[in-house]
Amino acid sequence: MHASLTRHRNCVSRRGAMTQPITNIFATVLERVHAAGHTLIASGVLPAAADRSRVVVEPPRDPSHGDMATNAAMVLAKDAGRKPRELAELLAGELRGDPLVAKVDVAGPGFINLTLKPEAWASALVSAILSGPDYGRSHIGSGQSVNVEYVSANPTGPLHVGHTRGAVFGDALANLLAFTGFAVTREYYINDAGAQVEVLARSAFLRYREALGEDIGPIPEGLYPGDYLKPVGEALAAEFARGLLDMPEPQWLPIVRGKAVAMMMEAIRADLAALNIKHDVFFSERSLLGDGTQSDQVGQTIAELRREGHVYEGRLPPPKGAPVEDWEDREQTLFRATEFGDDIDRPLKKSDGGYTYFASDIAYHKSKFDRGFRDMIDVWGADHGGYVKRMNAAVKAISDGKAALDVKIIQLVRLLRAGEPVKMSKRAGDFITLRDVVDEVGRDPVRFMMLYRKNDASLDFDLAKVIEQSRDNPVFYVQYGHARGHSVFRNAREVVQLPDDWSQRARRLSDAELARLDDAAELALMRKLAQFPRVVEAAALSHEPHRIAFFLYELASDFHAQWTRGNNSPHLRFIIQDDPNITLARLALVAGVVNVLAVGLSLLGVDAPLEMR
RNA sequence: GGCCCCGUAGCUCAGUGGAUUAGAGCAGCAGCCUUCUAAGCUGUUGGUCGCAGGUUCGAGUCCUGCCGGGGUCGCCA
Numbered sequence: 134m135h136a137s138l139t140r141h142r143n144c145v146s147r148r149g150a151m152t153q154p155i156t157n158i159f160a161t162v163l164e165r166v167h168a169a170g171h172t173l174i175a176s177g178v179l180p181a182a183a184d185r186s187r188v189v190v191e192p193p194r195d196p197s198h199g200d201m202a203t204n205a206a207m208v209l210a211k212d213a214g215r216k217p218r219e220l221a222e223l224l225a226g227e228l229r230g231d232p233l234v235a236k237v238d239v240a241g242p243g244f245i246n247l248t249l250k251p252e253a254w255a256s257a258l259v260s261a262i263l264s265g266p267d268y269g270r271s272h273i274g275s276g277q278s279v280n281v282e283y284v285s286a287n288p289t290g291p292l293h294v295g296h297t298r299g300a301v302f303g304d305a306l307a308n309l310l311a312f313t314g315f316a317v318t319r320e321y322y323i324n325d326a327g328a329q330v331e332v333l334a335r336s337a338f339l340r341y342r343e344a345l346g347e348d349i350g351p352i353p354e355g356l357y358p359g360d361y362l363k364p365v366g367e368a369l370a371a372e373f374a375r376g377l378l379d380m381p382e383p384q385w386l387p388i389v390r391g392k393a394v395a396m397m398m399e400a401i402r403a404d405l406a407a408l409n410i411k412h413d414v415f416f417s418e419r420s421l422l423g424d425g426t427q428s429d430q431v432g433q434t435i436a437e438l439r440r441e442g443h444v445y446e447g448r449l450p451p452p453k454g455a456p457v458e459d460w461e462d463r464e465q466t467l468f469r470a471t472e473f474g475d476d477i478d479r480p481l482k483k484s485d486g487g488y489t490y491f492a493s494d495i496a497y498h499k500s501k502f503d504r505g506f507r508d509m510i511d512v513w514g515a516d517h518g519g520y521v522k523r524m525n526a527a528v529k530a531i532s533d534g535k536a537a538l539d540v541k542i543i544q545l546v547r548l549l550r551a552g553e554p555v556k557m558s559k560r561a562g563d564f565i566t567l568r569d570v571v572d573e574v575g576r577d578p579v580r581f582m583m584l585y586r587k588n589d590a591s592l593d594f595d596l597a598k599v600i601e602q603s604r605d606n607p608v609f610y611v612q613y614g615h616a617r618g619h620s621v622f623r624n625a626r627e628v629v630q631l632p633d634d635w636s637q638r639a640r641r642l643s644d645a646e647l648a649r650l651d652d653a654a655e656l657a658l659m660r661k662l663a664q665f666p667r668v669v670e671a672a673a674l675s676h677e678p679h680r681i682a683f684f685l686y687e688l689a690s691d692f693h694a695q696w697t698r699g700n701n702s703p704h705l706r707f708i709i710q711d712d713p714n715i716t717l718a719r720l721a722l723v724a725g726v727v728n729v730l731a732v733g734l735s736l737l738g739v740d741a742p743l744e745m746r
Numbered sequence: 747g748g749c750c751c752c753g754u755a756g757c758u759c760a761g762u763g764g765a766u767u768a769g770a771g772c773a774g775c776a777g778c779c780u781u782c783u784a785a786g787c788u789g790u791u792g793g794u795c796g797c798a799g800g801u802u803c804g805a806g807u808c809c810u811g812c813c814g815g816g817g818u819c820g821c822c823a
Contacts, residue, residue, distance in 0.1 A: 191762060198766065207765075207803090217803085241766035242804065287823060324823055418823095452748080452819060465820080476749060483821040490823050518750045519818040542751070545816085586759080589751055591816080593758085604785045605772075613785065624782050664762090671762060683760060687770080693785055700781050701788090708782055746783080 156264065157271070157666035158257045159201065162233065162247065163190040166203050169227035173213075178223060183212035192664060199238065199246040200254075200660060206243040217243025254656065255647035257663035261725040262639045268732055269669040274315030280501050281307045283512035284405065284412070285322040288397040289333045290359055292404045292567040295514065298592065299543040300567070301583040301738070303512040304410045305678040306541075308736045313673040318506070320414040322497060325394045326422055327490060332356060333397070334390035338377070340366025341389065345375060361400070365393050407571045408580060409738055421496045422488070431488050434496040434531065435466070435481055443469045443530045449478065468495070473526035491523060498524070498538070499531040507532075510676060511540045515591075518542050539676055544591040546583070551597040574600050577739045581608040584682045584737055607686050608739070611730065614689030615741045617696060618727035621707050625720055629713045642724050645717035652705060654695050655722060661688055662725045665733070678737065685733045692726045 166188060173179040188209070193202040206221030213220050221239040228247065229237050236248035261268050283303020286296050303319070311317045324330070336357040343349045344366040352358035369377065369392055377385045398415070405411070423429030438444045447467050451460045467478040468491070481492040501509055509528065513520070521540045528538040548555040548565060555565065571579055578599035585607055586592040602609050622631065632638045650659065665684065672680040699706035707719040731741040 189762090193766075194761090194769080195767065202766080204765065244766055246766085285823095289823095327823070329823060449820065460820080463821095477820090480820055485821070487821085489821070494823095515751080515817060517818085517823085520823095521750070542817095544751075590759085591752085602784065606785095607771095610785065613783090617783070617785085620783055668762080675763075679760090680762080683770090687760095689785090690770085694787075696782080697779090697785080697787055700786085701779065703782095706782060744783080 156260050156268075157670075158249075158253065158663045159190050159192075159667045162201055162249075163188070163203075165228065165231050165233065166190060166205050166224070166245075169224050169231075170205065170209070172227050173223060178215075178220075179209060179213050183209050185209065191667075192660070193244075193246065196657075198240065198244070199236065199248040201247045201249070203245045203247070204243075206239075206245060210243065221245050251648060251651070251656075254659040254663065255650070258647060258650075258659050258721060258725050259643040261662045261665070261728055262643050262721060265636065265639065265728060266732060266735070268728055269666045270312055270314075271666065271670055272314040273670055273674070274310060274313050276314060276316055277508060278316045278318065278506050279310055279508040279510065280318045280320055280504075280506040281310065281510045281512070282320045282322055282501075283307075284401075284410075285324070286401065287324045287329050288394045288401065289329055289357060290397065291361055291400055293564045294546060294548055294567060294570055294594075297408070297567045297570065297579060298546050298583045299512045299514060300405060300408060300410055301580050302541065302543055302588055302678065303510075304408070305580075305584055305681075305737050306510065306512075306673075306676055308738065309669065309673040309678055309681070312736060313670055315508075315673075318414060319412045320416055320501075321412040323394070323398065323415055323417045323419075324490075325390075325417050326419045326493065327487075330390055330394055331386065333362075333393050334386050337362050337365045337369065337393040338385065338389050341369040341373075341377065342366070344370035345378075362393070365396050368392065368396065404567050407568060408576055416497065416500070418493050418497065421493055421500070430500065431492050431496040434499050435488075435492060438468065438495075438530060441530070443472065444481065445469065447478070449480070468492075468523075468527065468530070470523045470526040473529040475522040475526045479523045479526075491520075491527075494524065495527045495531060498528050502528075502532045502536050507536045509536060509538045511538065513540055513542055515542055515544045541588050541676060543588050547591065547593045549593055549595040549597075552595065555596070570594075570596070577612065578606075578608045580737060581611070581682060581739050584679050585686075587677070587679050602745075607682070609745075610693070611685045611689045611734065612740070612742055613745055614692050615727055615730040615734065616743060616745045618692070618723045618730070619743045621696075621723050622720065625708050625716060628708055628710055628716050629720070631720070639724060639728075642717060642721040645721045646714050647718055647721060649715050649718045650722055654691070654698065654705075655719070658688075658691055658695060658722060658726065661691055662729050665729050669736070681733050681736055685730060685737075688726065688729060688733075692723075 167185060170179060170183070170185060174181050174183070188203065188205045190201050190203045193199065206224055207217045210217040210220050218239055221243045225237040225239050225245050228234055228245065233249055233253045234247055235250040238246040240246050281303055284292070284296060284300045286292055292300070307317045307319045332355065336352070339349050339352065339356065340362045343363070369389060377388065421430045423432070435444055445467055446464055448462060448464055449467065451462070461484075463484070465480050466482045468481055470479045471477065479491055480489055483489055498509065511524070521542065524540060525538055528536050574596055582594055582599050583592070598606055599608060600606075604610055625631065631641060650656065668680055668684045672678055695705070696707070707716070707723055709716050734741045
């Protein structure tokens, strides 16, 4: 729906904001608070060196405290050498003259509670309409590069339902960061080295023999039994005929492995595409190991760390508690992770001489660093939680403390159907795939519900509930809010003529008499819309996309409630037959709601339907 | 046993990075409503924020210890 919208420039950097719509009213008021602080600096009340970084403006929990509250006086009291309430009165005096502000109160330990003039909220609403798809966009990322690595599932089979949550989370987080001014790279680390892909190759080789007509019988223990490897066998048979059969394993294995990994990655990309997920970079672990012409980056990284004293040959104490059967005390190559906050030093080489997965992963993160990323986010499954400390330690070591890594651990998804757990046989090869779930309930419920919980809390996903058309189902509830807004526009045609083009319609509505939006619930909706930009920023900076999902649910709830009030009290309806002016004003409010829902849903990667029939 | 995550209303969960009197949905209770698209609405009951200390003018939020649940624990990834 926004394809026809013209880009509306963010006006934050311009002077004279009163004539421009206010894009982020909280940021605007924070500026006013800072300005008041400057005035007090000029008059000698505050020292110029006062630390103002902790000053915040936020909506108070209790609406009776006004529209916004700032902690400025409490934070600055120490530097000023005055009591918080005394300083608050001085700041309040400055703020009382502000054209945006209707009322200033000092309360509690020194809060400054602000009530804004209706025009301020009207201005925020105009911005929410006119900015279109850019409403809430910010430059807080300052173009800084950030690498978001997610999914990174082993290329040994299709993605299963356990991968889905991390995939959606990473994608939505990347959307958010891009929207807030970061230069985002979406990356997938392919674990195409190591024992797992050798097992894959042997499994595929069996399917190759099968494709050539051989009866292979049951798949032996330890190999991948899934049918999804049959096409790999067939492709190998088509390409090489019987040519691989006479080769010794060391010769055919790399060939089969290459083919199998390539085909698995193709399948994984297709699965991700079903969720509208696209990575910018697929990074091969094998490419780090030095295949013929390439250099051994893992070895180089270890050597470099050794020169810096972070790697040594030594022994580890055996694990405490749970006994390890075949524990063998031996000298090995160790990364001094304890120097960077880990609990124990970590092995870099296996007893067979190969690198551990961790060693490759260090080199991989070194590659990210060398490619210019100072900001890295890894999205991992819950079973990798024990790995976080060592990776953080490694990133500190390879970047000399100059890079920041945030590992997001995604907790388990419990798959239910009408409240009953979906049974997944432990038998290998029998699991519910990402594709199964998307095919059954559709992309939007999957994406939305995977984000409707904090990443570090486990999540119940009910296949029956997520396609229900009821208030119990947040996906439907939010999407229907958007559809209902458009429905109001369609029904308004009898009363007011509006252009079909969204951009022209937005301009028309932004000229409405917004002062007529004086119902308490209407004002509350306007304030809610005004919060969206700060919610977006907070979600991006804290790497918590679920905040958007919750916000949209609240907004939809407020909107539906207002619609229902109109049902019961005709004078509160959005469309008033004999009063085009108030209809226009209320349609402006609807447009704000519709736009925020559309922008928010697009950040989550969920469609915003125009109607739901 | 070590480490990580979680513990907030009967249930499922938020809680804006320490702030004014802790919130929502569902369930319960009391009224009302039957549609500008199919979500009913309003009011209300219900909480020692797992427990105990500590830091702070101020803690659900930070620190320590304990209890309970889950995950994980060289040479899998």
